[in-house]
Amino acid sequence: xxxxxxxxxxxxxxxxxxxxxxxxxxxxxxxxxxxxxxxxxxxxxxxxxxxxxxxxxxxxxxxxxxxxxxxxxxxxxxxxxxxxxxxxxxxxxxxxxxxxxxxxxxxxxxxxxxxxxxxxxxxxxxxxxxxxxxxxxxxxxxxxxxxxxxxxxxxxxxxxxxxxxxxxxxxxxxxxxxxxxxxxxxxxxxxxxxxxxxxxxxxxxxxxxxxxxxxxxxxxxxxxxxxxxxxxxxxxxxxxxxxxxxxxxxxxxxxxxxxxxxxxxxxxxxxxxxxxxxxxxxxxxxxxxxxxxxxxxxxxxxx
Amino acid sequence: xxxxxxxxxxxxxxxxxxxxxxxxxxxxxxxxxxxxxxxxxxxxxxxxxxxxxxxxxxxxxxxxxxxxxxxxxxxxxxxxxxxxxxxxxxxxxxxxxxxxxxxxxxxxxxxxxxxxxxxxxxxxxxxxxxxxxxxxxxxxxxxxxxxxxxxxxxxxxxxxxxxxxxxxxxxxxxxxxxxxxxxxxxxxxxxxxxxxxxxxxxxxxxxxxxxxxxxxxxxxxxxxxxxxxxxxxxxxxxxxxxxxxxxxxxxxxxxxxxxxxxxxxxxxxxxxxxxxxxxxxxxxxxxxxxxxxxxxxxxxxxxxxxxxxxxxxxxxxxxxxxxxxxxxxxxxxxxxxxxxxxxxxxxxxxxxxxxxxxxxxxxxxxxxxxxxxxxxxxxxxxxxxxxxxxxxxxxxxxxxxxxxxxxxx
Numbered sequence: 176x177x178x179x180x181x182x183x184x185x186x187x188x189x190x191x192x193x194x195x196x197x198x199x200x201x202x203x204x205x206x207x208x209x210x211x212x213x214x215x216x217x218x219x220x221x222x223x224x225x226x227x228x229x230x231x232x233x234x235x236x237x238x239x240x241x242x243x244x245x246x247x248x249x250x251x252x253x254x255x256x257x258x259x260x261x262x263x264x265x266x267x268x269x270x271x272x273x274x275x276x277x278x279x280x281x282x283x284x285x286x287x288x289x290x291x292x293x294x295x296x297x298x299x300x301x302x303x304x305x306x307x308x309x310x311x312x313x314x315x316x317x318x319x320x321x322x323x324x325x326x327x328x329x330x331x332x333x334x335x336x337x338x339x340x341x342x343x344x345x346x347x348x349x350x351x352x353x354x355x356x357x358x359x360x361x362x363x364x365x366x367x368x369x370x371x372x373x374x375x376x377x378x379x380x381x382x383x384x385x386x387x388x389x390x391x392x393x394x395x396x397x398x399x400x401x402x403x404x405x406x407x408x409x410x411x412x413x414x415x416x417x418x419x420x421x422x423x424x425x426x427x428x429x430x431x432x433x434x435x436x437x438x439x440x441x442x443x444x445x446x447x448x449x450x451x452x453x454x455x456x457x458x459x460x461x462x463x464x465x466x467x468x469x470x471x472x473x474x475x476x477x478x
Numbered sequence: 479x480x481x482x483x484x485x486x487x488x489x490x491x492x493x494x495x496x497x498x499x500x501x502x503x504x505x506x507x508x509x510x511x512x513x514x515x516x517x518x519x520x521x522x523x524x525x526x527x528x529x530x531x532x533x534x535x536x537x538x539x540x541x542x543x544x545x546x547x548x549x550x551x552x553x554x555x556x557x558x559x560x561x562x563x564x565x566x567x568x569x570x571x572x573x574x575x576x577x578x579x580x581x582x583x584x585x586x587x588x589x590x591x592x593x594x595x596x597x598x599x600x601x602x603x604x605x606x607x608x609x610x611x612x613x614x615x616x617x618x619x620x621x622x623x624x625x626x627x628x629x630x631x632x633x634x635x636x637x638x639x640x641x642x643x644x645x646x647x648x649x650x651x652x653x654x655x656x657x658x659x660x661x662x663x664x665x666x667x668x669x670x671x672x673x674x675x676x677x678x679x680x681x682x683x684x685x686x687x688x689x690x691x692x693x694x695x696x697x698x699x700x701x702x703x704x705x706x707x708x709x710x711x712x713x714x715x716x717x718x719x720x721x722x723x724x725x726x727x728x729x730x731x732x733x734x735x736x737x738x739x740x741x742x743x744x745x746x747x748x749x750x751x752x753x754x755x756x757x758x759x760x761x762x763x764x765x766x767x768x769x770x771x772x773x774x775x776x777x778x779x780x781x782x783x784x785x786x787x788x789x790x791x792x793x794x795x796x797x798x799x800x801x802x803x804x805x806x807x808x809x810x811x812x813x814x815x816x817x818x819x820x821x822x823x824x825x826x827x828x829x830x831x832x833x834x835x836x837x838x839x840x841x842x843x844x845x846x847x848x849x850x851x852x853x854x855x856x857x858x859x860x861x862x863x864x865x866x867x868x869x870x871x872x873x874x875x876x877x878x879x880x881x882x883x884x885x886x887x
Contacts (some may be wrong), residue, residue, distance in 0.1 A: 199708065201814065249814060291696050292813035301705040302741055345633040346609075350804040355703070401669040403702045403810045 179315065180233040183367065186311050187240035190363070194244060198301060206254040207243050213255040214239030217262035225266060234278075234373075235262055241279040241367055245360070246286070248293045257282040257293065270418045273428065276411060277371045284411045287404070295404050300359025308359055312366040325379060327370045329386035334361075337394040364406050376417050378426035385420055389413040490687040492540050493673060496771035497811065498695050503665045503771025507540045510659055514598075517659060518621055518645040520677065522634040524668035526591055527603055527642065533663040534597030539770050540661055543691045545759035547747035547793040549709070549727055549820035551720060552756055586611035591640065597660060598651035604641040608632065612641070627680045634674070665771060673807045679800035685740070686799065690807075692792040693772055698748045698814040699792040703805050705742040706794065709734060709820045713854045714847070716870045717824050726822075729859035731795070736860070740802040747793035748818040756821075790815065848872050 191207070194200040218235035238261050246257050261282030265274040268281070286293040300308075338352035369375070369389060376382045389409050396405025492507040510517050587607030594601045606612035609632030616623050621643070623631075634641070644662060678686050692699035700706040710730070719726050734744060751762055768775055772789055796807070827844050852870060856863040867873065 198705075247812065247814070249816060290813070294810070294812045294814075296700060296702075296706075296812070298700065298702045298705050302739070345636045346629050347633050348629070348804065350801075354804045401671070403808075 178233070180237060182315050184233065184236050184240065186315060187237065187244065187367065189311070190308065191240055191243050194300075198299060200244075200299060201247055201296070202243060203251075205251055206248075209251050209255045210242050210246070210258045211236070211239040213258035214242070214262055217259050221263065221266045234265075237367070238262060238278040238282070241363070242282055244363060245279065245295050246283055246293060247296050248286075250292055253286060253290065253293055257286045260285050271421065274374060275417065276414045277368050277374045280368055280407060280410050280414070284407055287407075295360075295407065297358065297360040297403065302357055305357055305359060305362070308362055312362055315366065324370060326375050326382045326386050327365045329383050330369050330390050331365050333387045333390035334393065337390060341394075341398060361406070364410075369410055372429040374414055374417065375429075376420040376424065376426075377428055378421070378424035381417075381420035381424040381426070384424075385413055385417060388416065490689060491678075492544065492689045492691070494540060494543060494691040494693065494770050495671075495673070495699075495809070496693045496773070497671060497699075497809075498774055500669050501665070501667050501773065502671070503663060503773070505535050505540060505661050505663045505770055507537070507661045514646040514651060514659065515648060518643070519662075520616065520621065520623075521642040521644075522639040522674045522677070523603075523642045523664060523666065524639060524670045525666045526605075526640055527664055527666060529592070529594045529596070531665045532594060532596050532601060533665070534599065535661045535663045535769060537658060537660050539766055540691075542759065542762060542766060543770070543791075543793075544689070546754070546757070546762060547691065547749075547791060547819075548758050549711075549746060549822070550756065550758045551715075551723055551822050551824055586615045588612055588615040595647055595650060598646055598654055598656060599644045599662065600647045601662075602641075602643040604643055606631075606635050606641070609635055616643075624680045627677060630676045630680055633676075639674075663771065671809045671811075673809075675798060675803060675806055676800075679798065679803065684799070685797045688796050688798065690792075690794040690796075692794070692809065692811075693751075693767070693770060694790050694792070694811045695774060695788055696811055696813055696815075697790050698745075698812050698816070698818075699794070699809050700745070700812060701743045701794070701807055702810045703808045704796075704803065705738070706745055707734075707738060707742045708745045708818060709795075710858055711818070711820045712823070713858065714823045714825055714851050715855050715858075716848065716851045716866065717826055718869050719822070719855065720824055726855075726859060729861060731797070733858060733860040735797050740797065740799070743794050743796045743807070745792070745818060746795050746820045747791065748814070748816065749791055750815065750817070751789040751791050754819075845872070 195202060195204075195207075214235045215232055218232065219230050222230045239258060242254075242257055242261060246254060248254050248257075261278040264276050264281040264285075265278050268275045283293075283295060287295070335352070335356055338355050339349070341347075342349060342352045369386065376385050389406075392409030392412055393406040396402050396408055402408075494503075494505040496503040496505075506519075506521070588611050589605045590602055591605055592601075592603040604612070604615075606615075609628045612631050612635065613623055613628045631641075642664065646659065673688075673690065675686075675688065690699075715726075731744070735742075751767065754761055762770075764775055767789055774788065796803075825847070827848075828840070848870060849872070852863060852866045852872070855861060855866050
């Protein structure tokens, strides 16, 4: 299995360029530079402070680009602070040898909780490039079969089922749930945030439950509490349940690019060296010696 | 300075939304110009409304808001001269004829929860169990409900919404002596920060026009389920636009709607109400803001010159129909306090017939500038560039081809 991150970085960078040039995102160039630089610098400093063998910019770059795409603020200081919090959360908020929150998600949620001067604009994507965006996302899934696309599929299926269920219950035309699904922010969330293999449960059963929980939470916040950004709050809350899901359904820990066989190189990934944790109850037959998950298995629902 | 206000648009509705925490005050302008006894509105509201949660406001409030936030031309102080004034429609909600008879609401599952006469309006707060009952009740009571509204009503009923139904009490109106219908205001507390637009699209002949003036404390308001786009602003335009500003605004808006595939909400103004630059109209006074429902005024110290403070005004403009706007508009307040206004610049050329060495370069530069102004106007409005040049009295800039520069002399 190849490391999907270079592909993700390229996709996010293209999306950001498109958003800035064509969709007039309210993101000054200064914020982009600041967020990316701060994210990389934080990653570098904390790698050194934790005494990890190698600085790996890839994950930090993904977090930084995602923050640029989602975070809105008028203050360069707050933009940089979000990047520091996002990266620091990886090193500081850990449980059982892995970090608890998706860094981008944590950075956003923490900043929105701290100050009203940070927000997210879920409606700003429009529809013109939605199809191309979707293709880029799906392309990534096909090329890198195993980047936990099962979480994405399960989340989208559960969320769509809830939206269509609500429409049927209310007697609304199907154009309403379809409109709700046609959201760039939703795609970004599904393909780049909730699917983060480092913060999702290790076992497939756990991941399915996790995806369903996050979908239900997002739907509840949106349609019963009537608050915006439900999806982000829901993922943060859902992440807190991951240790429990890992305990209930243990499986082997994910690594970005494990070798086909033999011991993993400790320098792979930001913190992977400290994370190799193959428990006796490893129950993920789908991974096999190759460490691969095929899309087909997703359909068969092997856990 | 010229400005272009909302009266240019057919079927235009205006709503002011004052919002802090979960408290909302909504002011709805009725530009209904027909026979008052024909007037009736059905508005879904999130909560039950007591008598003192409903108020009849002053029409001048919304007119002032409109004038203050309208797109503007700078350098001139002219009033908008020749706006074609056409109106024929009230709120984006079901409009029909009203009758007074109370019917068998119980058996229809319709409950008249309250009945108020406020100002010139008779107001009912209805709740219903199912849409066919409500539809029957409304039809029996003389409200013309368009076919297809039943499903929408049903959706609102299941979402626990009540219905605010208002019609004109002719006796009260005669007593009060108003020639026009004053805006209705409602104050309620609900987490829902939205505007129901679906009823208005059911039977609409063509797209509807809606202006939303959001008055908040923190910053700009935007839609969360539709893209909010800034109207293009700040361009230099041909001077003749001054006399055609209303036409320009309409054409420009139509062109932007077309470019966004009619799927976006447009931001026309976002500014702290404590000041404006340039001001299209005087800023709103504290008293006016209070009347609009800004309930937090006076909690802090008064601003400079006793003017309004801590109130951020967002003006949104949307043209919508059922196909492109299937859902009600949902809003959020952002922390964005950046000022924005739709503003266009006219630069009068220097016309004296003096001659000096600087004249030639100036004329050349002027021709280039006017060509750019023509191009900008064509891009903004979709007008033909030839027509624009003719109106400007200029010919297309005779740019020499590169080979002419090479050999021609």
